[in-house]
Amino acid sequence: MKIVHTIEDVRKSVRQSRIEGKTIGLVPTMGALHAGHASLIEAAVAECDFVVVSIFVNPTQFGPGEDLDKYPCTLDTDAAFCENLGADLIFAPSADEMYPSEPLTWVEVEKLTDGLCGANRPEHFKGVTTVCAKLFNIVGADIAYFGQKDAQQTAIIRRMVCDLNLPLQICVYPIVREPNGLAMSSRNRYLSAEERGRALCLRKALTACREQIAAGQRDRNTLIDTMEAIIAQDQGRIDYVSIVDAETLEPLKTIAGKVLVALAVHIGDTRLIDNILIDLNNPPNIV
Amino acid sequence: MKIVHTIEDVRKSVRQSRIEGKTIGLVPTMGALHAGHASLIEAAVAECDFVVVSIFVNPTQFGPGEDLDKYPCTLDTDAAFCENLGADLIFAPSADEMYPSEPLTWVEVEKLTDGLCGANRPEHFKGVTTVCAKLFNIVGADIAYFGQKDAQQTAIIRRMVCDLNLPLQICVYPIVREPNGLAMSSRNRYLSAEERGRALCLRKALTACREQIAAGQRDRNTLIDTMEAIIAQDQGRIDYVSIVDAETLEPLKTIAGKVLVALAVHIGDTRLIDNILIDLNNPPNIV
Numbered sequence: 001m002k003i004v005h006t007i008e009d010v011r012k013s014v015r016q017s018r019i020e021g022k023t024i025g026l027v028p029t030m031g032a033l034h035a036g037h038a039s040l041i042e043a044a045v046a047e048c049d050f051v052v053v054s055i056f057v058n059p060t061q062f063g064p065g066e067d068l069d070k071y072p073c074t075l076d077t078d079a080a081f082c083e084n085l086g087a088d089l090i091f092a093p094s095a096d097e098m099y100p101s102e103p104l105t106w107v108e109v110e111k112l113t114d115g116l117c118g119a120n121r122p123e124h125f126k127g128v129t130t131v132c133a134k135l136f137n138i139v140g141a142d143i144a145y146f147g148q149k150d151a152q153q154t155a156i157i158r159r160m161v162c163d164l165n166l167p168l169q170i171c172v173y174p175i176v177r178e179p180n181g182l183a184m185s186s187r188n189r190y191l192s193a194e195e196r197g198r199a200l201c202l203r204k205a206l207t208a209c210r211e212q213i214a215a216g217q218r219d220r221n222t223l224i225d226t227m228e229a230i231i232a233q234d235q236g237r238i239d240y241v242s243i244v245d246a247e248t249l250e251p252l253k254t255i256a257g258k259v260l261v262a263l264a265v266h267i268g269d270t271r272l273i274d275n276i277l278i279d280l281n282n283p284p285n286i287v
Numbered sequence: 288m289k290i291v292h293t294i295e296d297v298r299k300s301v302r303q304s305r306i307e308g309k310t311i312g313l314v315p316t317m318g319a320l321h322a323g324h325a326s327l328i329e330a331a332v333a334e335c336d337f338v339v340v341s342i343f344v345n346p347t348q349f350g351p352g353e354d355l356d357k358y359p360c361t362l363d364t365d366a367a368f369c370e371n372l373g374a375d376l377i378f379a380p381s382a383d384e385m386y387p388s389e390p391l392t393w394v395e396v397e398k399l400t401d402g403l404c405g406a407n408r409p410e411h412f413k414g415v416t417t418v419c420a421k422l423f424n425i426v427g428a429d430i431a432y433f434g435q436k437d438a439q440q441t442a443i444i445r446r447m448v449c450d451l452n453l454p455l456q457i458c459v460y461p462i463v464r465e466p467n468g469l470a471m472s473s474r475n476r477y478l479s480a481e482e483r484g485r486a487l488c489l490r491k492a493l494t495a496c497r498e499q500i501a502a503g504q505r506d507r508n509t510l511i512d513t514m515e516a517i518i519a520q521d522q523g524r525i526d527y528v529s530i531v532d533a534e535t536l537e538p539l540k541t542i543a544g545k546v547l548v549a550l551a552v553h554i555g556d557t558r559l560i561d562n563i564l565i566d567l568n569n570p571p572n573i574v
Binding site: 007011103104105106107108109110111112129130133134137138140159160163164165166167 | 294298390391392393394395396397398399416417420421424425427446447450451452453454
């Protein structure tokens with residue numbers, strides 16, 4: 001496995017693989033890799049001939065006062081992690097390599113970015129879509145891999161790829177959880193032992209929501225009240241708890257169709273997100 | 288030469304050429320082709336192995352009240368024109384093919400789009416950059432060809448390609464003029480015989496500006512006053528007359544460096560644009 005830091009070097013490697021007729025997979029990450037990333041890298045290695053893992057903590061997707069400065073940076077550990085999983089190339093550019101001059105060009109997706117995480121992180125997804133477009137253009141991958149944990153991000157990226165006719169396929173893999181149910185996240189390492197316990201309220205709330213829906217509950221407010229009460233018990237500070245259409249991300253008054261139940265909760269100083277997908281089409285798939 | 292109307296068909300043709308090791312050129316147009324387009328197609332045919340001319344009157348770059356509905360549509364003539372010049376493929380999609388659902392994703396370039404044509408056509412360049420990004424992604428060209436007549440557009444597209452790491456090269460070719468000096472434009476066909484005469488004021492104003500600069504004039508206001516007086520003599524209604532840095536497009540108070548003198552003028556109901564580039568770096572190149 002090779003580690004490269006420049007756009008020129010990643011393009012050179014990929015060009016060679018392309019000439020050899022290989023399919024190219026890309027797993028875009030911000031590093032601090034965990035079992036969630038591992039599931040994406042494993043899928044890429046299984047499906048593609050040449051797998052690039054990008055590691056770039058993208059400054060343009062962090063708002064003022066967010067955790068850009070303290071975001072974990074663990075390149076050596078990440079490199080060993082990727083090599084063990086069979087990745088072929090790590091692309092770890094500097095901010096200057098990605099933004100050599102003031103970036104003036106932005107890729108923005110309307111509507112899908114308004115709610116959920118977008119409501120309190122107004123510039124976040126503009127940074128995400130722009131850096132993903134850049135990474136797709138730099139690597140020239142056939143398939144890019146994303147995690148369902150960032151449910152809104154995946155809906156937005158899928159829409160961007162479709163609207164801009166980007167010549168690649170987006171694959172989304174399920175949330176990977178710790179044995180106790182906590183969704184894997186690079187930000188989990190910020191949590192104290194006591195906070196780790198309280199952080200389980202996200203999953204507990206989602207599970208309760210799923211059970212109520214399985215039992216026939218279809219009223220948004222009732223379901224949200226249930227989830228908010230569970231989070232309050234563990235002193236979680238709610239950013240949002242919402243039930244939306246899984247594709248349009250528009251809030252659902254009555255629960256129907258393919259449904260995304262999503263929440264963002266601050267546990268101490270750490271903002272965590274989690275979600276579940278529920279398909280109420282025929283036949284319903286409530287898992 | 289083939290004419291295709293779907294994204295799938297253009298990708299199929301280009302994929303085959305790519306396998307054969309050919310370099311791919313793209314000339315994006317809105318049809319109504321003239322000698323200006325011919326210079327781009329000829330350059331593409333000379334430099335590339337497989338040349339795609341796209342013909343698409345892109346609705347998202349026209350504002351309310353602009354000339355979308357009356358924009359000339361001459362596909363048969365355009366096809367013969369391209370074939371004579373040696374193009375390999377025409378891609379002429381419908382609006383539904385390019386925008387199968389409400390477009391939510393936009394590519395926008397800041398700052399460069401604020402002045403000149405952007406001031407009175409606020410959504411125009413957002414439509415241009417987005418459709419160009421789409422065309423680049425659909426065709427997968429190595430080189431795309433643009434005309435210097437749309438000076439602001441070329442600066443914006445170059446910046447977009449650079450900022451988004453789009454894997455293609457942008458080539459810009461000089462303005463082609465009628466023998467009397469009128470810049471070639473698909474919109475010239477809107478002009479009456481009398482208006483054609485008056486339309487020469489654009490070129491006259493630019494020539495006078497160049498002569499004053501060659502004679503040592505460096506004051507913006509003096510140069511602009513000269514140009515505005517010439518346009519007024521022919522009853523041109525000025526949209527803008529400006530002198531800007533050729534790369535940043537920022538207005539220059541004192542004329543220095545690589546300079547773009549650009550103007551937009553209504554002759555009757557027809558809006559015409561024209562410009563000259565003047566390089567005052569050492570050695571100066573005032574042509």
